[in-house]
Amino acid sequence: MLGLVLITSACSNEQAVARVNGETISRDDLYNFMVKQNGEQALDVLITNSIINQEAKKQNISVSQADIDKELKKVKDSFGTEEAFNQALKQTGFSLQDLREDAAINIKVKKLLEPKVPITEEEMKKYFEENKAMFATEEQVKARHILVETKEKADEVKKKLAAGEDFAELAKKYSIDINNKDQGGDLGFFGKGQMVEPFDKVAFSLAPGKISDPVKTEFGYHIIKVEQKKPAKQANYEESKSEIKDMLFAKKMQPVYNTWMEEKRAEYKIENFLTKKQTDTKS
Structure with missing residues (x-):
């Protein structure tokens, strides 16, 4: 029975994904090519996302469908129309589910780092006054x-x-x-x-x-x-507060995120079999 399983698995791994004049290009050929092209970078993204998900779970941070829908609405609105948004998805090869997963990760990062990135009312008012035209x-x-x-x-x-x-x-x-x-x-x-x-x-x-x-x-x-x-509308601080806070957070968050992620990578046991790297927790 074990032999049959191994044979079946081997056949599955060598399944053809294309043929050129009868010459087969297998799934293994495709996998190996994709790994050489950007495998390490793609794996690094998956490792990073795993750390974010685990940290969010530790801190009981959850992301609701309403949170995700709100983020996706911002993205859609930036394209002006639903049709333009769908066309952009088609051109980039991303699916709506891909965007939902990315949005969930971004929301978790924001919730994890918000305590480390304080934004005061004074900062927000100053930013508004210096960029009033942006909010009109x-x-x-x-x-x-x-x-x-x-x-x-x-x-x-x-x-x-x-x-x-x-x-x-x-x-x-x-x-x-x-x-x-x-x-x-x-x-x-x-x-x-x-x-x-x-x-x-x-x-x-x-x-x-x-x-x-x-x-x-x-x-x-x-x-x-x-x-x-x-109709034309004048800039209004109270109506723009949420947007201003998001802008200031995005501006201040990146260096904080970089330091935080370096610390978490040092804490976690990461086994990277693609490049044969391994790090152990320092606890």
Whole structure:
């Protein structure tokens, strides 16, 4: 029975992952290549994460789904739209689960180090006063567009929209703007002056839900649909406190984290069979 298990295991390890003109590339070939490329770096990340998880467990630090969702929302918001966020995930090869796991580790690190990184009210107020412009928001518009080469094509698309056809689907079909056509022409939020002048003028004059007539620019003819507007807003300290605290923490945390991690690596028994290194606890 043991012999059968060993034979099965050996066959599994040599399972083909590709063939080139009948020549097999096995899982072992792939594994060995990946280890040579970045195996030590990847293993170091896993060791670091293990230390963080164990330290969090020792200190009864837990991470809720709400904590993770909050962190992911910040990431998504930085891309402007859900479509842009999903496109970035696709391009990088990361999954949503990968991001959730990274967010959980980052939250644990923050909770572990917060007592070591004090941030005073005075520091926060000083940072706010020195960076007020950062916390003010200008008027913004969230819009989609369909860009075509000719006025005739723009008129054709406009008629389809007037007949009730879906804007996003028409953008995917007709728009020549390769940067956003697959996202239904979604441009996310933008402020005044970020788009060429004719486009900018029309976008900020339209009410949410309205669709423009064709707008000519140097790029062609645009049909614009405004979906949402955000009014300009002055900087407010009380509303920005949480964001300011996060910024100051991120700024001050890195050297504290480096020292803390060095200390923990010295405390833990780490057996690295990839590079045949081993450290023993100093307790």
